[in-house]
Amino acid sequence: MSEIWLSRRSSEAIDTILDDDLDDIVSLVASIGYDPRTFFEFGNCRGLDFSGSSINGISFLGADISECTFFEDQLDLALATKPVRY
Numbered sequence: 001m002s003e004i005w006l007s008r009r010s011s012e013a014i015d016t017i018l019d020d021d022l023d024d025i026v027s028l029v030a031s032i033g034y035d036p037r038t039f040f041e042f043g044n045c046r047g048l049d050f051s052g053s054s055i056n057g058i059s060f061l062g063a064d065i066s067e068c069t070f071f072e073d074q075l076d077l078a079l080a081t082k083p084v085r086y
Contacts, residue, residue: 009033026053042084050074 016032025048029036042062049069060083070078079086
């Protein structure tokens with residue numbers, strides 16, 4: 001079995017994720033040092049639950065948001081940013 005060496009930033013991000021509240025995915029992304037406004041762009045967000053997050057200003061441009069959980073008003077915001085799959 002081979003070893004995987006993580007950068008300090010990646011290691012700290014994993015520690016934060018394991019210790020954090022997973023109910024608010026947008027805050028979690030910010031807490032590990034990424035910009036949540038663009039983090040989800042062109043990503044595979046399939047199945048993530050955004051119902052506990054404020055997604056105002058969050059872009060899903062080119063992202064796969066199929067099977068994600070949104071409140072109805074959140075879904076309207078997400079679709080306005082032009083995801084590729086929903």
